Amino acid sequence: MEITEVRVSLREHEGKRLKAYATVTFDNSFVVRNIKIIQGNNDLFVAMPARKMKQFCPRCGKKVEVDSRYCSNCGAQMPPPKDPSEDRQSIHQDLAHPINQEFRDYLQSKILDAYQDKKNSSPEEENNEAVQEQGESQPQKDIGQQ
Ligand SMILES: [Zn+2]
Numbered sequence: 001m002e003i004t005e006v007r008v009s010l011r012e013h014e015g016k017r018l019k020a021y022a023t024v025t026f027d028n029s030f031v032v033r034n035i036k037i038i039q040g041n042n043d044l045f046v047a048m049p050a051r052k053m054k055q056f057c058p059r060c061g062k063k064v065e066v067d068s069r070y071c072s073n074c075g076a077q078m079p080p081p082k083d084p085s086e087d088r089q090s091i092h093q094d095l096a097h098p099i100n101q102e103f104r105d106y107l108q109s110k111i112l113d114a115y116q117d118k119k120n121s122s123p124e125e126e127n128n129e130a131v132q133e134q135g136e137s138q139p140q141k142d143i144g145q146q
Pocket of ligand 1: 057058059061071074076
């Protein structure tokens with residue numbers, strides 16, 4: 001399967017970890033929207049479109065999003081959420097996603113390339129900063145460390 005088009009919509013100015021949305025076309029025939037490009041602790045990564053998982057309210061039994069603090073139906077306090085950055089899978093369920101590492105890597109590199117292109121060609125971007133960001137991540141040499 002080939003990725004035939006990647007469209008990127010920048011969200012840089014919102015100042016969050018979310019940097020952009022991507023829309024990806026496969027084989028000129030299938031489109032997946034709402035793929036997110038997120039700044040992780042070290043690198044950018046791609047998050048597939050996802051929905052929030054639900055849990056059942058312990059008091060009234062109504063379905064409530066797993067990271068809600070209170071039941072939207074009866075107001076009961078819900079169990080505390082897990083840290084979303086560490087345990088994303090328990091809160092979000094991907095709606096469409098690659099099922100092998102090879103395609104996952106291919107998809108991610110295509111999307112991140114398109115993101116960098118878009119960023120570099122974006123007229124709103126301040127050039128001074130954009131140029132400095134272009135260097136590839138250089139592996140740190142372990143000088144003076146055991
Ligand atoms: Zn409830």
